[in-house]
Amino acid sequence: xxxxxxxxxxxxxxxxxRSGGSAALALAFFALVATLVPLGVGADxxxxxxxxxxxxxxxxxxxALLSLDRLYQGDFDDGSLELIAxxxxxxxxxxxxxLFAHWISTGLPLTLLSPLLAVLFGLPAPAMLALFVSxxxxxxxxxxxxxxxxxxxxxxxxxxxxxxxxxxxxxxxAVIFGAGxxxxxxxxxxxxxxxxxxxxxxxxxxxxxxxxxxxxxxxLAG
Amino acid sequence: xxxxxxxxxxxxxxxxxxxxxxxxxxxxxxEALVVEGANGAGKTxxxxxxxxxxxxxxxxxxxxxxTGALSDGEERSRHIGWLGHQDxxxxxxxxxxxxxxxxxxxxxxxxxxxxxxxxxxLRQRNFPCRYLSAGQRKRLGLARLILSNRPLWLLDEPFxxxxxxxxxxxxxxxxxxxxxxxxxxAATHDPLGLDARLLRLEAA
Numbered sequence: 438x439x440x441x442x443x444x445x446x447x448x449x450x451x452x453x454x455r456s457g458g459s460a461a462l463a464l465a466f467f468a469l470v471a472t473l474v475p476l477g478v479g480a481d482x483x484x485x486x487x488x489x490x491x492x493x494x495x496x497x498x499x500x501a502l503l504s505l506d507r508l509y510q511g512d513f514d515d516g517s518l519e520l521i522a523x524x525x526x527x528x529x530x531x532x533x534x535x536l537f538a539h540w541i542s543t544g545l546p547l548t549l550l551s552p553l554l555a556v557l558f559g560l561p562a563p564a565m566l567a568l569f570v571s572x573x574x575x576x577x578x579x580x581x582x583x584x585x586x587x588x589x590x591x592x593x594x595x596x597x598x599x600x601x602x603x604x605x606x607x608x609x610x611a612v613i614f615g616a617g618x619x620x621x622x623x624x625x626x627x628x629x630x631x632x633x634x635x636x637x638x639x640x641x642x643x644x645x646x647x648x649x650x651x652x653x654x655x656x657l658a659g
Numbered sequence: 660x661x662x663x664x665x666x667x668x669x670x671x672x673x674x675x676x677x678x679x680x681x682x683x684x685x686x687x688x689x690e691a692l693v694v695e696g697a698n699g700a701g702k703t704x705x706x707x708x709x710x711x712x713x714x715x716x717x718x719x720x721x722x723x724x725x726t727g728a729l730s731d732g733e734e735r736s737r738h739i740g741w742l743g744h745q746d747x748x749x750x751x752x753x754x755x756x757x758x759x760x761x762x763x764x765x766x767x768x769x770x771x772x773x774x775x776x777x778x779x780x781l782r783q784r785n786f787p788c789r790y791l792s793a794g795q796r797k798r799l800g801l802a803r804l805i806l807s808n809r810p811l812w813l814l815d816e817p818f819x820x821x822x823x824x825x826x827x828x829x830x831x832x833x834x835x836x837x838x839x840x841x842x843x844x845a846a847t848h849d850p851l852g853l854d855a856r857l858l859r860l861e862a863a
Contacts, residue, residue, distance in 0.1 A: 444763035448752075455751045516745025519712065520803075523736045524764045657712045 490619025544576030
């Protein structure tokens with residue numbers, strides 16, 4: 438682990454974990470949202486199990502949004518992005534490294550926390566597994582599409598406010614397929630949603646670095 | 660090895676505004692070019708143009724190496740050491756950690772300690788950068804420049820925030836870089852203290 442690509446991933450992970458990084462913040466937000474909903478809905482376990490997939494997926498997407506601004510904006514504001522752009526890595530490789538680091542520091546911890554929160558919703562074990570797998574497959578798409586929005590708005594002051602408006606509509610398929618995977622297990626239906634989710638995630642991760650690199654190029658020239 | 664940096668009929672536009680046009684210069688290996696001009700005359704824009712962040716409105720910048728000539732901005736960028744207004748320093752990372760990251764990112768293999776010692780930051784190497792003063796941050800930028808081992812240095816106000824010892828240090832580093840066959844392009848209002856060609860940008 439010493440190449441330029443690995444060094445950029447490691448550095449982004451370090452920044453996410455340290456003060457000012459928002460990895461822990463996203464996790465806490467996710468846990469709080471998932472705790473508040475059962476308190477608000479009440480102790481109807483059947484209803485809670487039905488809405489668990491949707492609520493936890495929406496919670497995970499919103500939590501991941503909180504951490505998107507650090508993906509590019511921090512590096513743009515302090516001039517790091519120019520220095521990174523002059524590295525031997527192409528901007529597409531830079532975007533892929535940043536996407537990977539963002540998923541490791543946000544998407545993966547959210548996924549690992551989800552079974553614990555699913556207990557609050559009284560989700561049976563098979564559905565819990567479906568939720569876990571859907572988040573594991575789907576959160577890379579959240580990071581990928583989030584990265585496009587983050588790179589597009591990186592030079593805007595308060596770009597974090599406009600970011601959800603760009604990113605959330607694009608994430609509709611992920612939320613539908615992800616939550617659908619959980620309810621189809623509850624209804625004992627065959628689970629095609631996971632396949633669709635995997636396809637959506639693969640396409641997002643493949644295309645995102647090119648779109649993000651184009652946005653960074655545009656913003657560096659601005 | 661680097662041979663020369665040339666600009667031909669170079670023009671720069673920011674939005675609708677024409678910043679400069681018809682710029683011509685040639686800097687050969689071992690030479691320094693000082694870019695002068697009033698505020699807003701386009702010194703920083705010229706550096707960003709050479710670095711490939713900005714595309715020229717017309718004309719071209721060419722970096723000639725002994726292996727061929729590079730006119731494309733992104734190909735050129737692999738040969739550039741950059742010291743800009745913003746220092747790219749993260750407050751929560753230690754000085755040595757910061758340098759190590761950039762050294763690895765640029766594929767440099769040299770150890771960071773000698774570079775830190777050269778700029779007088781060896782004692783502060785484990786401090787988080789939030790405790791560094793503006794001058795110390797500039798010195799860290801100089802250390803990064805040494806480590807990055809790039810033939811073409813683009814320096815925007817290299818003396819800003821530096822004390823007199825720091826200015827001497829920066830001038831020494833530039834002189835050494837030129838002596839080793841590199842090229843320095845510096846935008847500054849202060850005398851560099853070394854033989855350099857002069858390019859005056861007139862506000863359009």
